Every structure is written in structure tokens, then in C-alpha cells.
Amino acid sequence: SAQYIHYTLQSEFDINQNTLNYIDRQLDEVTQILNRFEQELEDYKLNKDILDLSREEQRYFQELVKYDNDRRKYELMLGSLADLEDYVLNVGEEKLLPPSLYLLEGDDFQRQTLKELYNMQMQRNRMLFEAKEEIESVQQLDEVIRLTKGNLLLYIRNTRTALNQKIEDVEGQIRDYEGLIRNVPRTQRDILNIERKVQVNEKLYLFLLEKRANTVIARAGIIPQTKVIEKARSLGVVRPDKLKILYGFIVGGLMVSFVIVFVRVMFYDRIENADQLKEVTHLPVFGEIIASEKAEENYVVVDSDPKAAITESFRTVRTNLEYLPET
Structure with a gap:
């Protein structure tokens, strides 16, 4: 029981650590992009004159930043779906659950299906402690796992198609607002594009930081999913009981002997030799x-x-x- 609790608890810690590693990789990438755009913006301001934007142009710019940020989030979701698909295709005993960042927010079906897949993998591992893969129950569970993976992969493909459609819609909105901003002088338009990229990556950076903080907090709340109510006690050897087996065979042997003697005495009354004949007759036996x-x-x-x-x-x-x- 202690090993099982340790195993499940370690699995939760591994999942949490995988999530942190995934977020850290994304943060490093976004940080590099953000630093590059900030440096580009600073260099541009030093070399070019900056014009003030009108209120309407400023609104166009804010909408453009908003849609650009939505596109980046959808692209991040597509990347998560690709990682999740790779996980489902290559899941093994050492990798039972993906990082939580792979899961799309508000997607209860995806989360529930992954939880079922995790539970079936855990059940399969427990069964393999006591049996082999060739037994029927393990093969039936493998078939259920295979069907669950197939349904999840189909759902991932459908979700990817929907996200690509959303990206196309957002890109259409971005093109519309870019057309409205074309009337802004080129110098100011260039700096607007750079500022837009900076703001988009800043929002994405804050989003990842929030996810990382939530993951660290969740790590502190990880507890075992099972609890030992009563520890196992050893009462000595219960089976086989050697003395009981010995006494049983002795009693059985005595009973069989008694039955044989009883049958012989009661039903076997023939004379077998001369000595027996002498005992029952007074005539001389030669x-x-x-x-x-x-x-x-x-x-x-x-x-x-x-x-x-x-x-x-x-x-x-x-x-x-x-x-x-x-x-």
C-alpha cells in the first residue's frame, strides 16, 4: 500500500513538473521574442520621428492588438494540441498524464477523457503486477484503452480544424484593421506594428506567468488519492497449515484401514489355508x-x-x- 501511494503521489509530482518545464520553455521563447521587439522599438524611436495618433486611429490600433493577441493564443492552443496528440500516440508506463497546459480551458470532454485514460493505464499497471499481458482481462482493457485513444485523437483533429477556422476569421479581422490603419504615415505605421507585437507578446508572457504561478500553487496542494485506513498485520503462515495436513492424512489413513478391516471381517469368510481349516473342524488335515x-x-x-x-x-x-x- 505504501508503494502504491508513493507511486500515485510521484505521478502527480511528475505531471506538475512536466507542466512547469513546458511553461518555462514557452516563457523562454516569448522572452526572447519580446526582448527582440523591444530593442527594435527602441532603435526605431531613436532614428525616426513619431507622430501622435488620432482617437479613431488609436481605437483601430487597440482592436488590431486584441485580434493579434487572439491569434497568438489560438496558435498556442494548436501547439498544445500537437503536443497532446504526440502524447496520446506515444503514451507509455512512464508517461501516464500530459502536462496540464496541454488541456484547453473549458474543455470538459478532453479533460474527462484524459482522466479516464489515466485511470485505465493505472489499472493496467496494477493488473500487470499480478498477471501477464496474455490474460483475457488485460487484453480487454487494452482494447478499451485503444478505443479511448481513437476517440480522443478524433476529437483533437476536430478541435484543430475548429481552431484553424478561428485563426482564419481572426486574420480576416486583422487584415481589415490593417487596411484602416494604412492611412497613417508609414513611419508611424511601422512603429505601430512593432508596438503591437510588443503588446501581444507581453500579454502572452503574463498569461504564461499566471499559468506557472497556478501550477506552483497546485504543487503545494498535491496529496495522495488513497489513504491507508489500517496497516496490514502478519499473523504468520496461514496457508498451507502443515500440521493440519499431517493430522488429516493420519486420520484419513486410519479410517481407510478401519474400513478395509471391517469389510474383510464382515464379507470375506472363505478358508484360505490349512491352518484356518484346522480351526473350524475336528477332522485330521493331512x-x-x-x-x-x-x-x-x-x-x-x-x-x-x-x-x-x-x-x-x-x-x-x-x-x-x-x-x-x-x-
């Missing part, structure tokens, strides 16, 4: 002739086989008769 298959085949068995046991029986009877007292 010997015994044993049963022999040779006697059935040859009536003069004494001549055909002088060394046979039945021949010795006849000799004994003859000898006893010779010593019979005369009357």
Missing part, C-alpha cells in the same frame, strides 16, 4: 493343494512340471499319508 493354472491345462501336472509348487503340495500330502498310523 495337507493342502494350492490352486494352479497349470493343473487346469494338464491334469498330470506332477509329471509335466516336477518343480512346480503344486507338485510340492502333492508330495507333502503323500508324505503325510505315509506317516498315517494304521488302524
Whole structure:
């Protein structure tokens, strides 16, 4: 139980750490882009004259920044979907859950399906501790996992198509507002484009920082999903009980012996030898002739086989008769 709790807890920490690593990579990329645009903006301001924008042109600029920011977010979602698709295709025992940033906000179906996939992977790992992959229950679970992955991959493809459509719509809005700003002097228009890129990346940077902070906070709240109510106690060897088996065989042997003796005494009442015959009769007994298959085949068995046991029986009877007292 302790190992299982440690395993599930470590899985949660690994997921959290993977999320932090993913966000840090995105932050590094955005930081480099932001620094480049800020430097470009500063250099441009030093070399060019800047004109003031009218209120209407300023509104166009703000809308353009808004739609450009939406496009960047959709592109980030597309990247997350690509990473999620790669995870689903290559998921293994050491990689049960993807970074939480792969999940799209508000997408309950995606989150629930991934949770089911995680639970089935955990169940499969527990089953493999006690059985092999060839057993029917494991193969049935593998089939369910395969179907779940197929449904999730289809959903990812449909979501990617919807995001691409949104990006096309946003790009159409961006082109419209860029057309409205074309009347602004070229020098001012260039600096507006640079400022727009700076603001878009600043918002994306703040978005990633917020995600990172939430992930760090979530790490502090990670607790085991299971709890040991009562620790296992050892009562010694329960099975097999050697003494019980020994006593059982002894009693069984005695009972079988008693049954054999009882059957023999009650139903087996034939006389088998001369001594038994002497016990039940007062007549003199001179010997015994044993049963022999040779006697059935040859009536003069004494001549055909002088060394046979039945021949010795006849000799004994003859000898006893010779010593019979005369009357």
C-alpha cells in the first residue's frame, strides 16, 4: 500500500513538473521574442520621428492588438494540441498524464477523457503486477484503452480544424484593421506594428506567468488519492497449515484401514489355508493343494512340471499319508 501511494503521489509530482518545464520553455521563447521587439522599438524611436495618433486611429490600433493577441493564443492552443496528440500516440508506463497546459480551458470532454485514460493505464499497471499481458482481462482493457485513444485523437483533429477556422476569421479581422490603419504615415505605421507585437507578446508572457504561478500553487496542494485506513498485520503462515495436513492424512489413513478391516471381517469368510481349516473342524488335515493354472491345462501336472509348487503340495500330502498310523 505504501508503494502504491508513493507511486500515485510521484505521478502527480511528475505531471506538475512536466507542466512547469513546458511553461518555462514557452516563457523562454516569448522572452526572447519580446526582448527582440523591444530593442527594435527602441532603435526605431531613436532614428525616426513619431507622430501622435488620432482617437479613431488609436481605437483601430487597440482592436488590431486584441485580434493579434487572439491569434497568438489560438496558435498556442494548436501547439498544445500537437503536443497532446504526440502524447496520446506515444503514451507509455512512464508517461501516464500530459502536462496540464496541454488541456484547453473549458474543455470538459478532453479533460474527462484524459482522466479516464489515466485511470485505465493505472489499472493496467496494477493488473500487470499480478498477471501477464496474455490474460483475457488485460487484453480487454487494452482494447478499451485503444478505443479511448481513437476517440480522443478524433476529437483533437476536430478541435484543430475548429481552431484553424478561428485563426482564419481572426486574420480576416486583422487584415481589415490593417487596411484602416494604412492611412497613417508609414513611419508611424511601422512603429505601430512593432508596438503591437510588443503588446501581444507581453500579454502572452503574463498569461504564461499566471499559468506557472497556478501550477506552483497546485504543487503545494498535491496529496495522495488513497489513504491507508489500517496497516496490514502478519499473523504468520496461514496457508498451507502443515500440521493440519499431517493430522488429516493420519486420520484419513486410519479410517481407510478401519474400513478395509471391517469389510474383510464382515464379507470375506472363505478358508484360505490349512491352518484356518484346522480351526473350524475336528477332522485330521493331512495337507493342502494350492490352486494352479497349470493343473487346469494338464491334469498330470506332477509329471509335466516336477518343480512346480503344486507338485510340492502333492508330495507333502503323500508324505503325510505315509506317516498315517494304521488302524
